[in-house]
Amino acid sequence: MTIAPISVPDDWDDNGILLFEESCAFIRTPPRTVREWRRLKRGPRWWRFNGNGRLYTTVAELRRSLKAGE
Template identity: 65%
Template sequence: MVTPIGIPDDWDDNNLILFEEFCELIRIPQRTVRDWRQRGVGPRWARFQGVGRLYITVAEARRFLASATVPRAEVSTDG
């Protein structure tokens, strides 16, 4: 059985998730998430004072995952 991707309920929405942590959390290669950034899709990233490591808030990660998730009933099995 596949475990759904989710953010633990006890994580504070104001906490930060680094780029690498986010990729690991959603089990997507960093290369793919970098491609999303270049195309302007995916979560909204920030940097501390415009430099340094990329991060998002827990709230942004939740928003992104909610927008990217298709309810099971809407998934078509037609080829």
């Protein structure tokens, strides 16, 4: 059995937005773990809508963080 690393599909627009929950589901990682990475400044950078709304990242940022983890 071969395990392939997670990668963002090439046809996804780099300017696309992924909400925190969507990002966790995509990388198959519990939200608690991703919150800890955020606290430790690991993984993708996160922003909030209007400075205080829901957390989101961009497809480009998710792609960058996955490549950095290789």
